[in-house]
Structure formats: C-alpha cells, structure tokens
Amino acid sequence: MVEAGNVQAIEFTVNGERREATVASRQLLVHFLRDSLGMKGTHIGCDTGSCGACSVIVDGRLVKSCMMLAPQADGCEIETIEGIAKDGELTAVQRAFHEEHGLQCGYCTPGLVMAATFLLRRNPQPSEDEIRRAVRGNICRCTGYVNIIRSIERAARNGAEEAA
Amino acid sequence: MLLESVAYARPDTVAEALQLLAENEDAAPLAGGQSLINVLKHRVASLELLVDISRLEELRGIAAAPDGGLEIGACVTYDELDHSPEVRSAQPMLADVAGHIEDQQIRDAGTIGGNCCLSDPTNNLPPLLVALGATMVIASSGGPREVAASDFFHGYFATAVGEGELLTSVRVPPLAAGASAGYSTVAVGADSKAIARAAALVRANGTIEEARVVLACVSPIPARHAGMEEALRGRAAEPAAVAAAAERIGADLEPLGDAHGSAEYRRAMARVVARRAVCQAIGNGGPQHG
Numbered sequence: 299m300v301e302a303g304n305v306q307a308i309e310f311t312v313n314g315e316r317r318e319a320t321v322a323s324r325q326l327l328v329h330f331l332r333d334s335l336g337m338k339g340t341h342i343g344c345d346t347g348s349c350g351a352c353s354v355i356v357d358g359r360l361v362k363s364c365m366m367l368a369p370q371a372d373g374c375e376i377e378t379i380e381g382i383a384k385d386g387e388l389t390a391v392q393r394a395f396h397e398e399h400g401l402q403c404g405y406c407t408p409g410l411v412m413a414a415t416f417l418l419r420r421n422p423q424p425s426e427d428e429i430r431r432a433v434r435g436n437i438c439r440c441t442g443y444v445n446i447i448r449s450i451e452r453a454a455r456n457g458a459e460e461a462a
Numbered sequence: 463m464l465l466e467s468v469a470y471a472r473p474d475t476v477a478e479a480l481q482l483l484a485e486n487e488d489a490a491p492l493a494g495g496q497s498l499i500n501v502l503k504h505r506v507a508s509l510e511l512l513v514d515i516s517r518l519e520e521l522r523g524i525a526a527a528p529d530g531g532l533e534i535g536a537c538v539t540y541d542e543l544d545h546s547p548e549v550r551s552a553q554p555m556l557a558d559v560a561g562h563i564e565d566q567q568i569r570d571a572g573t574i575g576g577n578c579c580l581s582d583p584t585n586n587l588p589p590l591l592v593a594l595g596a597t598m599v600i601a602s603s604g605g606p607r608e609v610a611a612s613d614f615f616h617g618y619f620a621t622a623v624g625e626g627e628l629l630t631s632v633r634v635p636p637l638a639a640g641a642s643a644g645y646s647t648v649a650v651g652a653d654s655k656a657i658a659r660a661a662a663l664v665r666a667n668g669t670i671e672e673a674r675v676v677l678a679c680v681s682p683i684p685a686r687h688a689g690m691e692e693a694l695r696g697r698a699a700e701p702a703a704v705a706a707a708a709e710r711i712g713a714d715l716e717p718l719g720d721a722h723g724s725a726e727y728r729r730a731m732a733r734v735v736a737r738r739a740v741c742q743a744i745g746n747g748g749p750q751h752g
Contacts, residue, residue: 299473300470300514302469304470324466326499347496347500361570362568365496365567366571367492370516416566431566431653434565434652435564435567
C-alpha cells in the first residue's frame with residue numbers, strides 16, 4: 299500500500315527513461331511534467347479538462363494531464379510530445395500536420411498530435427467520422443479543424459506507406 | 463491550478479480502502495478523477511485524503527455469466543466498457559453509451575462507479591442502469607450489501623453509498639428474451655452535456671409486453687415514468703403507438719430550467735427522447751448516442 303501522505307516518492311518512465319521523483323500529493327501531472335521535469339511541450343490550456351492541450355499517453359491511455367495527480371503516475375509509463383519523434387525524425391503524424399498545415403498558432407498541437415498518435419495506434423486506417431470523434435476532446439481555436447482532420451487522414455496514409 | 467493541500471494514499475485492497483475511508487472523516491475515494499479533480503481545483507470541496515482506488519484489481523474486472531449477466535467492477539472505465547467483447551455481446555447499448563461519453567481522454571479515465579456515485583443528473587449511465595434493472599454492490603465495514611439501481615440515486619450528488627462505504631461493482635442482469643434497450647439524448651453538442659435524456663427497456667413480440675421508460679435531466683434522479691409505461695403495455699410495437707404513449711409525459715414533470723434549456727423546453731424534449739428511446743428499443747429508430 300502507498301501510505302497516506304502529503305508528499306509521495308514516485309518512480310515512472312517518461313519517454314522511455316526511468317526516473318524517480320518526490321512530488322506533492324496535490325500536484326497535477328501537467329505541472330509535474332512542465333515545472334519539475336522541464337518538459338514544456340505539454341501545454342496548459344483551460345486547466346479544467348475541457349481543451350485537451352495537456353494530453354499525454356499514460357500506460358497506453360490518452361489522458362488529460364491536468365486531470366490527474368502526479369502521485370497517480372507512480373509506476374506508470376508516460377509518453378509526451380517530446381518523446382514521440384525518435385532520433386530527430388518526425389513521426390508520420392507530425393509530418394502530416396506540417397504538410398497539411400494542421401496548425402496555426404500551434405498551442406493545441408502537442409495535445410492533438412498525442413490524440414492522433416493514440417488513434418492511429420489503435421486504428422491505423424480510421425474513417426473521417428472516427429477521426430472527428432478521436433479529437434473531440436481537443437479544442438483548436440485557429441484552424442476550424444478541417445486541416446487537422448486532413449492531417450490525420452494523411453498521417454494514416456503516411457503510416458500505411460511506411461508500414462508497407 | 464494548485465489544489466488545496468491534500469494527502470494521497472493508494473491501498474492494495476478494498477479492505478484497506480474501506481479502512482482508510484473509515485479512519486479519515488474528510489477522505490474520499492479517487493477513481494477516474496474526471497469530476498473530483500475539478501471539484502478540488504475549484505475548491506468546492508475540501509478534503510484531507512484522497513484514497514486512490516483506480517488500480518484496485520478487485521474493482522477492475524468484467525465478469526460475464528453464461529446466461530449473459532454481467533458483474534462490472536466499479537473502476538472499469540468507459541473505454542473498457544466500449545471495447546469489452548462481453549459487454550458488447552450481453553448489453554450492446556451499455557457499450558455504445560459508454561463509448562459516446564464526452565471524449566477519448568475522459569473515456570480512458572472515467573469509471574462506471576464514478577459516473578454513478580457522482581449522481582449528477584446529466585450523467586450518462588444512471589438512467590440506462592435503472593432501465594436495465596442493475597444492482598449496485600456496496601462494500602462497508604459490516605460486509606457487502608446490494609441496492610437496486612432504482613433505489614441507488616438519492617438526489618443531486620447523493621446516493622445510497624454512505625460514509626466509509628464504497629461501490630464495488632454493478633451487476634447487470636441478462637436481457638430477457640425479446641427485450642431490447644433504447645437510449646436517446648438531446649444535448650448541447652454531440653456527446654456532450656445532456657439537456658434531456660431517456661433510456662428504455664422494452665420486451666415486445668409484435669405487441670409491447672413490458673416497457674421501462676427512465677427519464678433523466680428532468681428531475682434530481684433518473685426516474686421511471688409509470689404513465690408512459692402503462693400506456694405502452696399491450697400496444698402494438700410501432701412508432702404511432704409509442705408517440706401516443708409519450709404524450710402521457712407532461713405536466714407531471716417539474717424540471718429546472720437553466721442556461722441550456724427552460725423547464726418547458728426540457729419537458730417537451732423529455733417526450734421526444736422517451737419516444738425515440740422506445741422506438742429504438744423496438745427496432746424502429748436509428749442509433750441514438752450521447
């Protein structure tokens with residue numbers, strides 16, 4: 299049992315790297331990532347679980363990191379936007395957002411890339427409806443979403459070509 | 463946002479969780495956290511201790527009996543309900559409704575137990591579980607007890623789960639031969655906050671033999687509408703008869719109006735969603751999510 303405490307020692311993996319930390323029990327995961335680990339790619343938009351800008355993947359689940367406490371990440375494998383491109387090479391999703399102009403100001407982009415990455419792992423060839431539903435939790439105030447949907451459609455094609 | 467100071471514990475068993483909840487007056491179970499974390503951020507409630515039950519193996523399973531009955535652990539997420547072959551096969555409407563709650567991130571965290579224990583009248587699962595005749599299993603220091611879903615919801619944010627107790631599972635009985643569920647919502651936007659909602663369970667064989675019609679968002683708790691149920695019994699299982707029965711919903715409802723809909727609008731939409739849910743259950747309506 300993890301005994302009750304206002305401070306907790308946690309062990310976790312972030313983008314493949316094993317780490318240990320001591321966190322305040324009340325600290326949100328997004329603040330831990332940004333302020334304690336210095337990984338500022340995960341953005342805070344609304345801080346109420348509505349906008350999805352802080353989306354990360356924890357143990358294979360897409361979560362809003364402002365809706366989870368840092369001590370809940372104990373023992374977990376966390377993937378953030380910083381970790382998805384390997385060796386400086388953009389992923390199929392990242393390339394597609396560039397090619398299809400799937401961003402303007404870019405604030406929502408880390409969350410959308412994580413949501414799209416999660417979708418394509420589970421469903422490599424999604425329909426347009428499935429893509430729209432997959433980014434239902436991610437708000438973009440610039441693009442009107444059309445280019446984001448196109449980006450994810452293209453990412454699915456890019457991914458299929460890479461896999462072929 | 464910074465939460466008020468709060469302690470965190472993660473028990474390994476339900477027994478340890480019950481002990482932590484019993485020993486600490488201002489303790490609360492933390493499951494998916496998709497409502498509780500915001501409550502704490504906004505400092506609506508002040509807690510001393512969060513008891514993280516989200517990983518308790520005892521609360522994480524879905525057991526299917528050969529007859530199609532399900533026992534679903536309280537910490538099974540919406541996404542797990544949506545993707546469970548057992549739930550899809552035995553209770554397709556439950557899987558479908560869970561798969562249309564808000565967004566992927568919320569479905570990956572939010573739990574069936576949390577959805578029920580919060581007892582927000584706009585929550586998706588309570589009216590469906592009442593319609594399906596589910597039983598809620600509650601653990602307490604004195605041992606487990608069972609409460610019918612129809613008796614579980616006591617009011618806004620109030621349920622049968624008392625101090626120091628924990629909802630551990632939801633039992634959903636198998637669908638009777640010829641029975642099918644329906645569900646319909648009028649919402650602010652797709653898969654979002656409900657303005658009016660109905661769930662139905664109808665047993666029919668050309669003629670409606672039995673119907674449960676549960677309305678939500680028009681009273682503090684999901685409630686069966688006896689008038690419409692009575693008007694459906696013995697009638698032809700066809701849309702015209704359902705529409706006529708839905709007319710029984712009227713002045714007996716006293717919904718609250720808010721920014722999303724006036725009381726009169728909610729009452730009118732209750733008739734609409736009740737008709738759609740029953741029509742869907744008898745196979746005369748399209749899919750109704752949300």
